[in-house]
Amino acid sequence: MYGNQIHSAMINQSLVQNREKPPRQLVENRTSYAGRDAVFSVYDTYQEASRVELKSDSPMYCGMISGKKVIHSGDETPFEFVPSESLVLPPDSTIYIDxxxxxxxxxxxxxxxxxxxxxxxxxxxxxxxxxxxxKTSGEWEYDASASVHFSNTESVDLLIRKLFHIFTEEHNQKDLLVEMNTAELIVHMLQTESRNLLLKNYRKHVTQSGLASAVEFIKNNLDRPISINKLADIACMSKASFxxxxxxxFGISPVEYINRERVKKACKLLRNKDLNVTDVSFKLGYSSLxxxxxxxxxxxxxTPKQYQLKKQAG
Known part of the structure; x- marks a missing residue:
């Protein structure tokens, strides 16, 4: 997400400007700022390292600013953690980082x-x-047993930048601002957790949930135009209610979700050496290259071509 990358660069610049002291340690050098309801920390690592332990006693939001980590979590396949991505760890959890x-x-x-x-x-x-x-989705709830890894929206990147400034600078209403912005962060976390759960298990919910039925239709029809009116009909809702x-x-609009799914599918198709950018565009139903x-x-x-060349070279 290009806009998100710009915001990450701005966050990174702010971090540099506010932290000029030499590091006390070269791996996971930590600087923390405590608020009434949250603790904000910045971690810097200045040399290659493997299997560095990170423990979380309470729920922890993690946001990448620069560089790359590889996360090892339980029995999960190790995954890359890069800028404009977030990771939410449940309480009493331990991960290992490369x-x-x-x-x-x-x-x-x-x-x-x-x-x-x-x-x-x-x-x-x-x-x-x-x-x-x-009604078919049930109530909001926090799953205190699972971690969630997701790509940031622009609003999440902006929120992290706001939180950084609130914690690291003096404000007359600091506690109130922390309370308001951490509340917004929690809402984003819960919406993302809900979205990931529904998308992971949407086939199980198709007969019960109108939104799950709409998600299934989107996934099966990325190669053709998808109207919101059609999705609302499938979900058995008015357009406004849908x-x-x-x-x-989900925390995003239906149109944004459709665009994200098409880009994800495009990324997979572009790995195929037999397909060029025009072919991929056509396969995803775009009338305009x-x-x-x-x-x-x-x-x-x-660009799609730059992405294709990079992936095929690797």
Whole structure:
């Protein structure tokens, strides 16, 4: 997501400007800022390292700013963690981290926000009261047993930048600002967790959930035009209700979700050496090649051709 990459660069610049002291240690050098309801930390690693332990006693939000990490979590397949991505760790969890690219002049940088479980429970209750889910989706709840890894929206990147400034600078209403912005972060976390769960198990919910049925239709029809009216009909909702519940459940609009799914599928297709960019654009139902290229670059920060050459070379 190109916009997100710009915001990550701005966050990184702010971090550098606010932290001029030499590091106390070269691996996971930590600087923390405590608030009433949260602890904000910045981690810098200046040399390559492997299997570095990170423990989380309370729920922890992690956001990558620069460099790359490889995360080892339980029995899961190790995965890369890069800028404009987030990772939410459940309480009482431990992960191990590799730093393959860290250098003294190009540190791998990450921020974390530790959140009391009671604070999350409070926000969950408010969400169920003020922004209830559809009847078939059940109530909002926080899964304290699972980690969640996701790509940031522009609003999440902006929120992290705001939190950084609130924690590291003096404000007359610091506690109030921390409370407001951590509440927004928790909402994003819960919406992402809900989205990941529904998308992972959408086939199980198709007969019960209108939103799951709409998701299934989107996944099966990425190669053709998809109208919101059609999706609303499938979900058995009015167009206005469908927009509201979809945004409420996923934190993004139906159109943005469709665009993301098409870009994800395009990334897979571009790995095929027998397909060129025009072929991929056609397979995804785009009538305009230039529109496809523009959309792809907005979401990935690179053109389809550049992406294809990089992946095929690797």
């Amino acid at each position: 730093f393959p690219d860290a250098k003294l002049n190009q540190p791998t940088k990450c921020i974390t926000v530790e959140l009391p479980l009671e604070r999350i429970d409070e926000i969950v209750a408010r969400m169920n009261d003020r922004m209830p889910r559809t 927009y509201r519940y979809f945004n409420n459940e 230039s529109h496809f290229i523009k959309l792809f670059k907005e979401h990935t920060g690179t």
